[in-house]
Amino acid sequence: MSSISNRHTYYGGGSNTQHTTNMVRSPSDRLSKLKRKQITFGPYYIGSTLGEGEFGKVKLGWTRNPTSNQEVSKQVAIKLIRRDKIVKNSEKEIKIFREINALKHLTHPNIVKLEEVLQNSKYIGIVLEYASGGEFYRYIQRKRRLKETAGCRLFTQLVSGVNYMHSKGLVHRDLKLENLLLDKHENLVITDFGFVNEFLKDNDLMKTSCGSPCYAAPELVISTKPYEARKADIWSCGIILYAMLAGYLPWDDDPQNPEGDDIARLYYFITRTSLKFPEYISPIPRDLLRRLLVSDPRKRLNIRQIQQHEWLRPHSEFLSITPEDWDNKMKTEVALSNPQQNNEKLNKASSVESSTSKYSNSDKRDTLIIDTAMLLSPVPPQEYQSYIITKPSSVNEDTSSSTQKNKKMHSRSNSAASIALQAVVDAELEASQRNQDHINTVKNEVNRNENMNTKEKRSNNNSDNKKQEYINLQQVSRNDTMQDRSMGIRAEFIRSAGNNEREDIQLKKVETNYNGENSTRGSHNSGKHRKPRPTSYHPGSSSGRTNLSPYDFNTFNTNTESSTKKVISQLETLQFDSTPSLIVDTEATGMPVNSSPKILSQRSFSMSKPSLDLQSVTADLIKFQGENDSAAKSIHEHVMGTNWQYVPHSISSPKNSLGRTPEEYDSSLQHPPSSGGKYETVLTDSNTSYNSITQESEKSKTSPMYEAYMFTDVSTQRDKIKEEKKGSKKRFSILSFYSSYNNNSKTSFDSSDTKSRADHSSIGSPQLTPGHATQGRADLSVRDRNTRMPSMTNNTNNSHLKNERIISQAESDIEDVYRRRSSKPIKNDKRYSSIEIGRDNTANKIGTRNKRASMMVPNLQEHNTNIPELRPQREQSTAKKVIDFFKRRSMRL
Numbered sequence: 001m002s003s004i005s006n007r008h009t010y011y012g013g014g015s016n017t018q019h020t021t022n023m024v025r026s027p028s029d030r031l032s033k034l035k036r037k038q039i040t041f042g043p044y045y046i047g048s049t050l051g052e053g054e055f056g057k058v059k060l061g062w063t064r065n066p067t068s069n070q071e072v073s074k075q076v077a078i079k080l081i082r083r084d085k086i087v088k089n090s091e092k093e094i095k096i097f098r099e100i101n102a103l104k105h106l107t108h109p110n111i112v113k114l115e116e117v118l119q120n121s122k123y124i125g126i127v128l129e130y131a132s133g134g135e136f137y138r139y140i141q142r143k144r145r146l147k148e149t150a151g152c153r154l155f156t157q158l159v160s161g162v163n164y165m166h167s168k169g170l171v172h173r174d175l176k177l178e179n180l181l182l183d184k185h186e187n188l189v190i191t192d193f194g195f196v197n198e199f200l201k202d203n204d205l206m207k208t209s210c211g212s213p214c215y216a217a218p219e220l221v222i223s224t225k226p227y228e229a230r231k232a233d234i235w236s237c238g239i240i241l242y243a244m245l246a247g248y249l250p251w252d253d254d255p256q257n258p259e260g261d262d263i264a265r266l267y268y269f270i271t272r273t274s275l276k277f278p279e280y281i282s283p284i285p286r287d288l289l290r291r292l293l294v295s296d297p298r299k300r301l302n303i304r305q306i307q308q309h310e311w312l313r314p315h316s317e318f319l320s321i322t323p324e325d326w327d328n329k330m331k332t333e334v335a336l337s338n339p340q341q342n343n344e345k346l347n348k349a350s351s352v353e354s355s356t357s358k359y360s361n362s363d364k365r366d367t368l369i370i371d372t373a374m375l376l377s378p379v380p381p382q383e384y385q386s387y388i389i390t391k392p393s394s395v396n397e398d399t400s401s402s403t404q405k406n407k408k409m410h411s412r413s414n415s416a417a418s419i420a421l422q423a424v425v426d427a428e429l430e431a432s433q434r435n436q437d438h439i440n441t442v443k444n445e446v447n448r449n450e451n452m453n454t455k456e457k458r459s460n461n462n463s464d465n466k467k468q469e470y471i472n473l474q475q476v477s478r479n480d481t482m483q484d485r486s487m488g489i490r491a492e493f494i495r496s497a498g499n500n501e502r503e504d505i506q507l508k509k510v511e512t513n514y515n516g517e518n519s520t521r522g523s524h525n526s527g528k529h530r531k532p533r534p535t536s537y538h539p540g541s542s543s544g545r546t547n548l549s550p551y552d553f554n555t556f557n558t559n560t561e562s563s564t565k566k567v568i569s570q571l572e573t574l575q576f577d578s579t580p581s582l583i584v585d586t587e588a589t590g591m592p593v594n595s596s597p598k599i600l601s602q603r604s605f606s607m608s609k610p611s612l613d614l615q616s617v618t619a620d621l622i623k624f625q626g627e628n629d630s631a632a633k634s635i636h637e638h639v640m641g642t643n644w645q646y647v648p649h650s651i652s653s654p655k656n657s658l659g660r661t662p663e664e665y666d667s668s669l670q671h672p673p674s675s676g677g678k679y680e681t682v683l684t685d686s687n688t689s690y691n692s693i694t695q696e697s698e699k700s701k702t703s704p705m706y707e708a709y710m711f712t713d714v715s716t717q718r719d720k721i722k723e724e725k726k727g728s729k730k731r732f733s734i735l736s737f738y739s740s741y742n743n744n745s746k747t748s749f750d751s752s753d754t755k756s757r758a759d760h761s762s763i764g765s766p767q768l769t770p771g772h773a774t775q776g777r778a779d780l781s782v783r784d785r786n787t788r789m790p791s792m793t794n795n796t797n798n799s800h801l802k803n804e805r806i807i808s809q810a811e812s813d814i815e816d817v818y819r820r821r822s823s824k825p826i827k828n829d830k831r832y833s834s835i836e837i838g839r840d841n842t843a844n845k846i847g848t849r850n851k852r853a854s855m856m857v858p859n860l861q862e863h864n865t866n867i868p869e870l871r872p873q874r875e876q877s878t879a880k881k882v883i884d885f886f887k888r889r890s891m892r893l
């Protein structure tokens with residue numbers, strides 16, 4: 001005992017120290033020692049770890065009653081996030097701000113309440129209402145399953161919370177048992193709003209697939225189509241209800257995929273296997289579940305229909321409380337609690353010194369320091385703009401000086417945080433105003449140009465460009481509106497933050513060995529307090545991808561997939577009888593902006609080209625410019641192979657076998673003049689075809705431009721292709737698009753069908769009927785995509801093989817587009833399977849399921865390659881229909 005005692009009390013001093021420490025202490029001594037050791041974060045004392053998530057630990061916190069210091073006045077949960085682990089503009093940073101901003105907006109009894117957000121030099125602390133009832137999935141685990149009455153009450157609360165957030169224009173997108181907690185009265189509390197997003201209109205669709213695989217709606221996983229996010233939330237509610245009542249997750253019994261780790265297979269199983277119920281679930285909740293877990297989101301109940309379902313009738317009164325009622329109720333509560341709060345605040349404000357003196361010296365030293373780097377992050381990708389603090393143009397001098405000045409005040413209303421945040425808001429409002437002014441200027445110019453004489457072609461082209469700029473700006477403006485809303489929230493946040501005077505936000509000591517941020521899914525499992533489940537995955541997030549082994553593509557491919565989706569979704573929004581426009585976002589492709597070949601201008605995919613015989617596109621012209629051309633070349637070589645000549649654009653243009661230069665073709669085809677040097681065109685003659693893609697750097701207009709050429713004679717193969725593809729002529733413009741698209745972004749439809757791959761590479765002869773399109777897609781395996789492309793351009797056969805793939809892919813994609821545009825379900829589409837009853841599986845798998853429950857879903861449509869049935873079904877004649885349409889249109893023009 002004594003040795004233990006000595007060890008515990010040894011401070012490096014001599015025997016005296018030991019002697020002193022071995023003395024029996026008085027209770028007050030012990031109390032004061034305890035007090036000294038008390039860890040604080042701002043006004044909160046920090047206690048045990050409640051749980052651990054992707055961002056780190058969630059600690060219990062409490063404040064003490066000011067009058068009797070021993071009494072705990074309020075308990076909170078503090079999500080502590082180490083600032084140095086948050087990479088600027090990263091997925092994590094976005095998630096944090098999303099969560100904060102969304103929670104700031106939501107006040108509902110079944111949604112976790114955000115108390116405040118504090119930060120010091122080391123941590124950001126999201127202070128939340130403490131849900132003392134613990135994690136909901138553990139609650140179910142303990143009880144094995146819930147009785148229907150209890151389940152009904154809790155599900156009603158879930159529905160009420162979800163309805164409330166939907167009414168605010170927000171969707172959770174990651175609803176699952178692990179994100180539900182219970183309060184002390186065993187009421188449900190929805191938490192973890194890291195993937196929350198905003199929809200603007202009733203029919204606003206989302207494109208980013210997220211949701212944990214077991215809870216994610218099928219449309220998120222097996223379709224590239226934008227989805228109705230509220231319906232996806234409703235699917236997740238259905239899964240949660242099933243788990244509550246059954247004690248395990250539905251579709252959890254695939255013998256070939258017992259752990260559900262293979263997401264593609266999991267979804268194959270979900271879409272092919274009818275929903276089955278254990279016998280103890282009674283018919284009425286079964287009926288509700290059957291209507292919730294419908295693969296077709298259009299047939300799935302909406303929230304209003306759920307509220308009206310027979311099973312929830314006992315709680316109809318609760319469900320009749322509208323979101324407005326909740327808001328009013330909360331306002332009233334706040335108003336009622338205000339007098340006391342205000343008094344407290346006044347007292348504190350009048351005695352800043354006394355309020356700070358409660359804290360130790362070290363607290364005082366570690367006063368709030370704003371890490372402006374965190375706030376000065378660049379504007380993130382568009383889809384994230386709603387809930388994040390974006391880059392201000394500058395934080396002005398005044399701000400920093402006032403930061404200095406106000407340090408002494410220790411008042412959060414004047415704190416560096418408030419000032420910096422205000423600067424962010426102001427700067428963004430200013431930027432938004434500037435943008436609006438620019439829009440107006442461009443708009444005026446467009447109007448002026450439209451009144452000009454039609455003979456002035458040059459001006460008209462200019463006008464077109466301006467129009468496009470206007471459209472783009474409108475787009476930006478729309479985003480700004482979303483941002484403004486977000487800024488409104490932020491401004492509100494700042495205002496409310498200003499109501500609290502305590503600025504002395506400190507964390508004396510949280511954990512010496514804090515490693516939350518580095519955790520991967522594996523390490524999550526090892527932590528004592530960790531939820532036994534993986535890190536959430538969101539497309540683009542590297543952290544969560546660690547266990548996606550079968551689909552663990554390299555960044556290039558992942559990015560090109562999103563590019564593919566983007567282009568396809570843009571295609572989908574086009575009217576067939578208008579000139580299509582394709583703009584590939586380089587951010588999405590992950591290629592350097594100034595060096596990557598890409599499809600650039602509005603005009604790049606011209607429908608007005610004269611119809612041409614079907615020819616395979618076998619040569620490419622890439623122009624590079626400026627300081628990045630070596631990078632561009634290497635990318636180009638990587639994509640297209642090394643058989644390219646690079647020549648300065650201004651000096652010469654190589655001629656093809658007929659002695660014609662690209663420019664000659666260009667003029668002979670009456671291709672629209674390039675706008676600012678950026679255009680994409682397809683040039684062809686009887687023996688040679690080549691595709692051109694130009695890339696100009698905005699930065700280096702003065703630098704020489706380079707072109708890369710490779711001509712391939714395709715005459716020997718053309719006849720063969722023609723024969724194989726009878727009746728499918730005049731699709732050149734489509735092919736040109738897909739060729740360049742493929743060349744640029746390495747379109748990522750893929751399959752691991754090795755047999756088909758082997759067949760293709762050995763035979764090299766195309767099967768160009770639409771029916772073989774899928775096979776063409778199946779040929780592009782993930783693994784060999786990177787290595788395949790260079791070698792393919794080395795000889796005609798390989799070029800031909802590439803073309804065949806391009807064509808097949810074009811056909812597939814056209815069919816996809818066509819199919820998506822049609823509202824009719826495709827014949828034999830197994831995704832919309834009917835639902836039956838009958839399975840009985842009483843195993844409680846919720847606990848084991850959690851290991852994989854939180855992995856967010858990448859859009860797996862392109863990855864569902866092992867399972868032929870998961871590939872979209874096609875009608876053979878669809879491509880033909882589209883091609884015929886283009887043909888007709890082309891002839892009309």
Ligand SMILES: Nc1ncnc2c1ncn2[C@@H]1O[C@H](COP(=O)(O)OP(=O)(O)OP(=O)(O)O)[C@@H](O)[C@H]1O
Nearest residue numbers: 050051052053054055056058077128129130131192
């Ligand atoms: N308000 C709260 N009251 C009580 N416990 C909480 C509260 N918030 C979180 N916890 C506990 O902390 C754990 C992690 O919290 P949370 O899931 O919100 O963190 P996260 O970092 O967002 O994690 P992830 O994104 O991985 O789900 C929860 O599972 C729960 O046990």
